[in-house]
Amino acid sequence: MMAKGQIVFHLPRHLLGDLQIPPLYQVLRRGFQARGAEVTLRYRDLRALQDLPQGADFHFVHNGGGTGACVLNTAVAYLLPYFYFDPEGVYFQSRSNRASFDPKAVPEATAARRFQTLHQRYVRPRLSRYEQPQEHSTLPKGAIAVFLQDWSEPVEAARFMSTQAMLQTVIAGAAGRPVVVKPHPRNQGPETVMLLHWLARKQPQVLVTQANLHDILQAAAVCVSICSSVAIEAMLHKKPAILFGKSDLHPCAVTVQSPQDWPAALAHALSFDWPYQAFVHWFFDQHLRGGDVMWLPLLQRMQAAAADFAALGISPPSPPARQ
Structure with missing residues (x-):
């Protein structure tokens, strides 16, 4: 008899409860169950994930960074409604991190449409992934805008230096430009509290603001963050x-x-002619999955990761997955 497989979501402990499971996994669970698969939640044990037994199960790992058969690493890809479903990892560990970006190879008209779509979704209504105040704020023109993130697994893995060292570097080398600092709207833990106290005591010339990030960016000359x-x-x-x-x-x-x-x-950032439209299209449309969960591309990615659809009770995708 063929072994029965399950769809397994590997989540941090604080996301395991039915009331805590992120919306992405709620959508995935309903979709897989509607297609006949069994879905289970499992504590994300990073050590165990390094040596997953080969079997009929297929694994989705939240903020994962491992490779192997029957595994896709998942996360929100910076802006909703885009997500990683990546066989290698998310953020700087994703497959896109090693991909070669050639702006000249990106169709201009297509890139302009994607850029305009995201501009209309986020910039015009002054919306972001996290809630922003809707009142308008006047900020210094030409500022260096620094956005804090506080501690999280992805930030800790990505950083080249502490946030305080980043701030000290930016403030000392601001070259006469004002420095504006915005704390993260949701993640304001001990690191942020310490930094805000330090800024108030030692760097009173720095403007700390909770203003809508679009007001800050519209006025700023450059945006600074860890990642x-x-x-x-x-x-x-x-x-x-x-x-x-x-x-x-x-x-x-x-x-x-x-x-x-x-x-x-700083000099390079301010003087280079950045291919914003080409990059936004290349990154979001060629490397991520967007919109509501798009089941055909997702199943194709599972197929490329050696999913056993018969054991999972799911019809395989058609047409075949692109390699």
Whole structure:
């Protein structure tokens, strides 16, 4: 008798309950169950995931970074409604991180349409992935805008230096530009509290604001973060992004690995003609999955990752998956 397989969602402990499971996995669970598959939630044990037994199950790993048969790593890809379903990892560990970006190879008209769609979705209504205040704020023109992220697994894995070291580097090398700092709207833990106290005591010239990030970006000259999704939103404002961490957004941004890199990074960010439209289309349309869960492309990715559809009780995709 053929072994029966399950769809397994590997989630951190705080996301395992039915009331805590993220919307993406709720949609996936309903969709797989409607197609006849059994779905189970499992604690994401990173050590165990390094040596998954070969079997009939198929695994979706939240914020995963491992490879292997029958595994796709999943996460929100900076902006909704885009997601990673990647066999290698998410963010700087994703397959797109090693892909070659050639803006000249991207169709201009297609890129312009994707850019305009995202601009209308986020910039015009002043919306973001996280809730923003809707009142309008006046911010310093030409500022260096720094966006804090606080501690999280992806940020900790990506950073080249501490957030305080990043802030010290930016403030010391601001070259006469004002510095504006926005705390993360949802993730304001001990790191952020410490940094805000430090700024108030030691750097009173720095403006700390909770303003809508689109007001900040519209006024700013450049956007700075460890690896935040605001880098993409800056691109939608056609403002350059500087990253102090590893990111798959690096082909259209400047990366700073040490304080010594900062002066040249700022100068390059402000002087280069960045291919924002081409990159946004290349990144979102060629490497991610968008919209509501698109089942044919998702099943094709599962097929490419050696899913045993017969054991899972799911009809295989047609046409065959592209390699």
